[in-house]
Amino acid sequence: MLQLEPQNLLIEETFNTALAPGYEPVSLDRILTDFDFTTYHISTPQDKTKILLSIGIKCWSDLSKYGALELLQKKYGGYSFVKILSQGSCEPGYDVSLYIDIEQVQLDDEAKLELINELSLLKRNCFAAPFLKAFARYEVLAKETPVDPNNLYGEDSAATSNSNEEVLKLDYRGEESIYIKPSNDRVTVIFSTVFNDETDKIFSKVFLQEFSDARKRSIQKAPQVINSHKEVPLEIQHIAPPSDDKTYITFVLFPRHLSTEDVKWNSITHIQLFRSYFHYHIKIVKCYLHQRMRFRVQSFTKILNRARREVDEEELRAERKTASGRRFEVK
Amino acid sequence: MSSINTPAVVMDNGTGFTKLGFAGNDSPSWVFPTAIATRNTSTGSSSKPMAPSKPSFLSSGTGNSNSLIAGSNANSKASSIHGNRDMADLDFYIGDYALEAAKGPSYSLSYPIRHGQIENWDQMERFWETSIFKYLKCEPEDHYFLLTEPPLNPPENRENTAEIMFESFNCAGLYIAVQAVLALAASWTSSKVIDRSLTGTVIDSGDGVTHVIPVAEGYVIGSAIKNIPIAGRDITSFIQTMLRERGEADSSLRTAEQIKQQFCYVCPDIVKEFRKYDNDPEMFAKYIVDTVSHKKIEVDVGYERFLAPEIFFNPEICSSDFLTPLPIIVDQVIQASPIDVRKNLYKNIVLSGGSTMFKDFGRRLQRDLKTMVNERVEASERLSGAKSSGVQVQVISHKRQRNAVWFGGSLMAQTSEFKSYCHTKRDYDEYGPNIVRNFSLFSVP
Numbered sequence: 001m002l003q004l005e006p007q008n009l010l011i012e013e014t015f016n017t018a019l020a021p022g023y024e025p026v027s028l029d030r031i032l033t034d035f036d037f038t039t040y041h042i043s044t045p046q047d048k049t050k051i052l053l054s055i056g057i058k059c060w061s062d063l064s065k066y067g068a069l070e071l072l073q074k075k076y077g078g079y080s081f082v083k084i085l086s087q088g089s090c091e092p093g094y095d096v097s098l099y100i101d102i103e104q105v106q107l108d109d110e111a112k113l114e115l116i117n118e119l120s121l122l123k124r125n126c127f128a129a130p131f132l133k134a135f136a137r138y139e140v141l142a143k144e145t146p147v148d149p150n151n152l153y154g155e156d157s158a159a160t161s162n163s164n165e166e167v168l169k170l171d172y173r174g175e176e177s178i179y180i181k182p183s184n185d186r187v188t189v190i191f192s193t194v195f196n197d198e199t200d201k202i203f204s205k206v207f208l209q210e211f212s213d214a215r216k217r218s219i220q221k222a223p224q225v226i227n228s229h230k231e232v233p234l235e236i237q238h239i240a241p242p243s244d245d246k247t248y249i250t251f252v253l254f255p256r257h258l259s260t261e262d263v264k265w266n267s268i269t270h271i272q273l274f275r276s277y278f279h280y281h282i283k284i285v286k287c288y289l290h291q292r293m294r295f296r297v298q299s300f301t302k303i304l305n306r307a308r309r310e311v312d313e314e315e316l317r318a319e320r321k322t323a324s325g326r327r328f329e330v331k
Numbered sequence: 332m333s334s335i336n337t338p339a340v341v342m343d344n345g346t347g348f349t350k351l352g353f354a355g356n357d358s359p360s361w362v363f364p365t366a367i368a369t370r371n372t373s374t375g376s377s378s379k380p381m382a383p384s385k386p387s388f389l390s391s392g393t394g395n396s397n398s399l400i401a402g403s404n405a406n407s408k409a410s411s412i413h414g415n416r417d418m419a420d421l422d423f424y425i426g427d428y429a430l431e432a433a434k435g436p437s438y439s440l441s442y443p444i445r446h447g448q449i450e451n452w453d454q455m456e457r458f459w460e461t462s463i464f465k466y467l468k469c470e471p472e473d474h475y476f477l478l479t480e481p482p483l484n485p486p487e488n489r490e491n492t493a494e495i496m497f498e499s500f501n502c503a504g505l506y507i508a509v510q511a512v513l514a515l516a517a518s519w520t521s522s523k524v525i526d527r528s529l530t531g532t533v534i535d536s537g538d539g540v541t542h543v544i545p546v547a548e549g550y551v552i553g554s555a556i557k558n559i560p561i562a563g564r565d566i567t568s569f570i571q572t573m574l575r576e577r578g579e580a581d582s583s584l585r586t587a588e589q590i591k592q593q594f595c596y597v598c599p600d601i602v603k604e605f606r607k608y609d610n611d612p613e614m615f616a617k618y619i620v621d622t623v624s625h626k627k628i629e630v631d632v633g634y635e636r637f638l639a640p641e642i643f644f645n646p647e648i649c650s651s652d653f654l655t656p657l658p659i660i661v662d663q664v665i666q667a668s669p670i671d672v673r674k675n676l677y678k679n680i681v682l683s684g685g686s687t688m689f690k691d692f693g694r695r696l697q698r699d700l701k702t703m704v705n706e707r708v709e710a711s712e713r714l715s716g717a718k719s720s721g722v723q724v725q726v727i728s729h730k731r732q733r734n735a736v737w738f739g740g741s742l743m744a745q746t747s748e749f750k751s752y753c754h755t756k757r758d759y760d761e762y763g764p765n766i767v768r769n770f771s772l773f774s775v776p
Contacts, residue, residue, distance in 0.1 A: 002421050008468055010360050031338050031353050032360065033469045039337070196472065196756075197501055279472070280464050286499045287460055288420050291453045 004277050006269045007120035008034055011053070014042055015116045018051060018102050025049045025102075034123045035276040036172050041094060049103045054094035055122055062170045064095075068129035072096060075118060075125050081105055096126070127272040128265070130168045130180055131189075135258050138182040141165070142255070145184045167236055176246075176275070179236045187253040188235055189271055192246045193278070203282045204247060205229070211249075223267075224252040249274075339475040339744040340467060342459075343510070343737040346444050347538040349426070350737040351462055354477070354744030359737045361466050363426030367454045368438040370422040425461045446540070447481030447510075449488060456495050463500065471500040475753050477744045479510045479736055482544050482551045490764040497759040504753035506744075506770060509551055511535065511544040513739030514683035520738075521729035524679070529772070530672060531679030532665060534657075534696075535736075536686035538563040541643075541657075543664045547672040549772040555667035557660050560653050561646060563686040566639045567591055569649045573635045580628045581620045590618050590632055591639060596690035598637040599698070601645075608634060640689040644699065658699035677704065680726045683735035693728035700724050 010032045017023060025048035032040040037058040045052055057063060069086055076082045081104035090097035098119070107115065118125070168180040179190040195201045208227040215222050226233070227249045232240050235250075251274075257267045338353040344365055352359035424432045433440035443454035463471055476496060480489065489507055496502045511533040519527050529549035535542045541559040545552045567587045574582035574590075594616050598604040608614045616632040642649045643657040665676045680700075682693055701724045708719050731738040743749060754766050 004464060009466060010468075030356050030360065033337060033353065033467065033474075035468060035470050037337060037473060200501070276464075276470060279470065283471075283499055283501070284421065284460055287456050287495075290456060290495070290499060291420065294453060 004273055004280055006124050006273055007117065008032065008040070008123065009120070011040065011042070011122070012116055012120040015051075015119055019105055019112050019116065023102075035273075037174075038123050039094070040122075041091065043091075049101065051100045051102060052091065052097055053100065053119065053122070054091040054097040055126065056094040057123070057126055058174065059170050059172045060095040060126075062172075063126055063129055066130035066133050066168055068126045069096070071129045071132065072125060079115065098122070124269055124272060127170075127172075128268045130170060130178075131268045131272070132264070134168055134180040134182040134187050135264055137165075138184070138187050138258065141182060141184040167239060169239065172275075177240070178272075179240070181235050185255065187258065189251040189253060190233055190236055191249045191251075191275055192240065193249070193275055194245055195247065199286075200282055201247075203285055204278070207278070207282060207285070208247075208249060221256070223254065223257055226250040226252070249278075337469070337473050337475075339477055339749060340463070340469060340471075341477045341737060341740040341744055342462065343479045343513075343734075343740060344444055344449075344455075344458075345537060345736075346442070346447050349458075349462065350734055351467055352737065352741065353467075354741045354749070356741060357731075357738065359734055359741075361426075361462070362734070364430060364442075365444050365458070366426065366429040366433075366440055366442055367458050368424045368429035368432040368440050369454070371437055371439050420457075423457060423461075425458050426466075448484060449492070452491055452495070456499060459495065459500070471496075471502040473503060475504040475506070475744070475750055476502050477506045477508060477740045477749075479513060479740060480507055482509055482511055482542070482556055483553050484509075486765075486768045489767045493754075493759065493764050493767040497756055497764075501756060504750060504755045505759075505767065506749070506753045507767060508740060508743065508770070509546075510736045511542075511546050511551055511683075512549055512772075513737075513743065514735045515546055515679075515681055515739070516742055517683065517731050517735040517739035518679075518681040518727050518729055519742070520731060521727050523725065523727050528675070528679070530675040531681050532661060532676045533681050533683055534661065534687060536562050536682075536684040538685070541684075541686070543657075543661055545664055545668045545672070545676050547668070547676075552668050552672075555664050557664050559643075559655075559657065559660055561642055561650065561657075563591075563684075565649065566595075566642065566686065569642060570595075570635045570639050573633075573638070574630065577631070577633070579630045581622075581630055586618065586620055586630060590630070590635070592688075594618070594632050594636045595639050596637060597640045597644075597692045597695045599691075599695060601637070601641060604637050605634065640692065643692075644695065656699070658696055658703060661696070661700060662703050674722060678723045678725050680724070681735075682726065682728050682732050685733050687728070688732055693726040697724055697726040700726070 010030075014028070014030070025044075027044045027048050028042050028051065029044070030042045032042065034040065039056040041052075041054045041056075043052050043054075044050060060068070064086075069084075072084055076084060076098060081101045083099040083101075085091075085097040085099060086095070100119075105112070105115075165181060165183060170178040170180075172178055175194050177192050179188075179192075181188045181190075193204075195204060208225070211225045212227065215224060227247065229247050230242075230244055231248070232242055233248050233250050251271060253267060253271075256263075258264055338355055341350075341352055341354055341359075343350040343359070347364065348362055349365045350359035351361040423429075424438070429438075429440060432438040441451065441454060443449060443451040443458055449455045463469060478492060478496070480492075492507065493505060496505050512529060514533045514535060515529055515531050518524055518531070530547050531545075533542075533544045533546060535544065539562055541562045543557045543559070545555050567584065570590055571582055571584060571587040574587060614636075616636065618630045618632050620628040620630060622628060638648065645656060646653050661680065665673050668676055677700075680696070687693075704722050704724055708722060712719050729735075752771050754770070758766055
């Protein structure tokens with residue numbers, strides 16, 4: 001399992017069974033989670049055939065500021081049987097609820113799969129809003145001040161630097177934030193992340209170095225990755241307070257990552273999972289090291305066991321002694 | 332940390348099946364086989380198939396010892412250095428996908444848990460890693476974990492578990508509970524339970540083996556535990572043999588299992604039940620098998636409806652080397668426990684596990700036990716002349732029996748006190764792995 005999957009398997013499974021032909025309605029009441037303090041609640045509060053899917057996201061206030069609700073409306077509003085409840089009307093304790101009347105679902109198999117997929121991607125869809133907003137802003141900026149083709153190295157000239165451009169900020173885990181900054185030739189996404197464990201910090205350095213190097217080596221199409229520890233990147237210096245234990249990872253999305261709708265969504269899917277992906281890999285690296293260590297210990301024990309001197313019966317008999325150290329012969 | 336509001340993760344890794352889910356739910360979110368399919372390496376012939384390929388910096392630094400260990404393997408190791416970037420350690424499946432993948436030639440299947448205890452830590456670590464990140468989709472740093480262990484699990488295994496949970500996954504907090512205690516807690520949902528104590532006898536019958544475990548005040552009385560080599564698998568194969576002997580059209584393991592789950596029940600008296608069947612053909616059921624080719628095959632279901640679960644009470648009908656009926660074993664277990672808890676052990680006999688789900692299983696067990704206990708009480712009254720206050724025998728069956736252990740864990744972990752019983756990552760860093768040798772018990776609300 002190299003990649004984390006963006007969809008939530010449990011939601012997928014729930015709706016796969018609920019929308020399958022011959023489904024016998026049962027009452028549901030389940031709590032599920034996703035990364036970054038996201039909680040779902042699937043329940044059937046009134047009727048067994050009406051499923052309420054609620055989502056609670058830690059940084060919902062930020063997301064809704066950047067138009068998450070409108071995006072959800074666009075994504076799910078097309079389905080007549082899905083009601084989107086938000087603010088006052090949604091389930092208490094959660095941020096948005098989708099009320100799905102499964103009796104009204106009349107779709108062919110392909111459309112059904114599409115719907116299930118979209119439902120299981122609910123978290124990504126919520127997180128996509130600020131990204132899409134930044135992408136749209138980039139398009140406007142790119143039209144206003146087209147990139148100078150002579151400026152090969154992408155240096156910021158005084159005229160084109162968009163230092164006053166608004167930076168979109170998501171406090172997606174409380175202490176840790178995502179910053180998104182559009183400009184006329186790129187969109188910069190900066191993650192700040194905190195490691196509670198000292199060893200993790202060291203792993204993360206090696207790991208991030210690998211990220212920056214990978215691009216040089218073979219994958220030229222990947223977005224540029226710049227990482228810095230403690231030092232706040234220039235783009236966000238005016239809004240992020242300096243802090244000692246934060247690591248900043250900057251992704252630079254170039255126009256080729258934003259060319260078409262599909263490519264855009266692909267970029268969003270991957271980039272919003274980055275923090276989880278990063279922490280996940282640090283953990284499995286440790287698992288891998290543990291495996292190696294166990295193997296090593298086992299093989300050393302084997303050698304030690306081989307080195308043990310065999311004691312024969314004669315010697316054993318001669319060496320009998322009492323607890324006080326007195327020797328005696330066994331006849 | 333801000334992990335206070337996230338639901339705790341409850342993981343019950345059994346020999347056959349793993350139950351995963353979040354505290355507060357009434358059923359586990361995932362139930363799948365505790366199986367892992369790992370990629371066959373090209374050096375599969377070596378004595379240690381689990382050895383992951385070695386990164387180049389390791390093998391070059393320890394050249395001497397390497398030649399000692401690997402011996403004739405040295406050549407193949409050298410070639411695997413080249414391939415160490417292929418992420419072979421990430422190429423595996425767990426659960427149902429593992430069973431699926433193992434059908435092909437390139438994966439081999441293994442079960443990291445044997446007899447309830449973790450045997451292969453490498454595989455278990457990877458199993459957990461996938462269950463947490465792929466199936467539960469949670470960041471372990473944000474969640475508390477409740478794991479289960481079988482009774483008489485050596486403390487070293489607990490330490491190993493804690494090492495993995497805290498050092499690999501950095502989980503926020505950990506509680507390791509004994510399965511039998513959780514099964515007792517799950518029985519609190521039954522209306523028959525009044526006083527919610529953690530004293531009782533747990534009959535835990537899964538797929539492979541049946542345990543009878545006495546628990547006093549939350550502590551397992553280890554010396555009195557007894558195992559019975561009859562469990563779900565034996566019942567299924569018993570049904571299968573009966574189907575085969577009758578020459579039914581379909582006698583696959585799956586069919587036998589379906590019949591077991593849908594039709595079997597426990598009867599009060601076999602002789603009467605046989606007569607009932609002979610007088611009334613209505614009792615014979617029909618099971619319809621859907622084959623792959625959409626043909627419907629009818630299978631008659633006869634005496635096995637009540638005979639199959641009967642092997643708990645009369646083991647001689649299927650096994651020749653184990654002959655003690657379940658009620659007698661339960662009685663022996665309670666008699667082997669300290670005298671001051673025996674009364675409470677008789678009063679609270681709790682069923683757990685899929686093989687105790689047969690209709691009237693609890694009632695029959697209670698009746699048989701009661702007869703035995705009453706005889707003993709009478710005999711002692713006759714001999715001593717003193718009037719006994721009587722012994723109450725009560726077998727409790729409830730709706731959550733199938734996943735009782737998991738459900739008990741979910742109940743425990745959703746209480747507000749749960750997190751204070753856990754050992755946190757900070758405690759672990761301070762004291763080291765031996766901190767998990769002791770967990771404070773849940774106080775009874």
